[in-house]
Amino acid sequence: MKKFTLNDLLFTDYKTAKELNDNPKANPSDCKYLNKDEAYEMAYFINNFMVKYRINDIRIGQKIEAFIKHSRKKKLSHKAWNFQVLLYCNIVPWSTPA
Numbered sequence: 001m002k003k004f005t006l007n008d009l010l011f012t013d014y015k016t017a018k019e020l021n022d023n024p025k026a027n028p029s030d031c032k033y034l035n036k037d038e039a040y041e042m043a044y045f046i047n048n049f050m051v052k053y054r055i056n057d058i059r060i061g062q063k064i065e066a067f068i069k070h071s072r073k074k075k076l077s078h079k080a081w082n083f084q085v086l087l088y089c090n091i092v093p094w095s096t097p098a
Contacts, residue, residue, distance in 0.1 A: 004047040004061040006039055011069055014039035034081050036068055045078060053091055064089070
């Protein structure tokens with residue numbers, strides 16, 4: 001399975017951990033809410049989503065990135081974004097092969 005990394009992100013307007021006085025190595029998912037402005041949080045979220053639902057195509061990860069970045073929703077938890085992306089990708093989690 002391919003890993004979705006920072007290099008796979010399409011957008012370049014992300015803030016860095018240094019700008020945010022944040023430490024991505026301490027905890028990649030360091031808050032309850034997904035910060036759409038932090039590159040490492042986006043890559044971490046997308047990678048975990050792709051692993052969980054066995055998605056191997058990096059282009060789908062980039063479509064997920066675009067969906068989240070263009071969304072008007074501002075403050076959603078990782079769990080809520082997971083649900084939104086499931087709907088967007090038309091994935092039915094209970095029918096995904098185990």
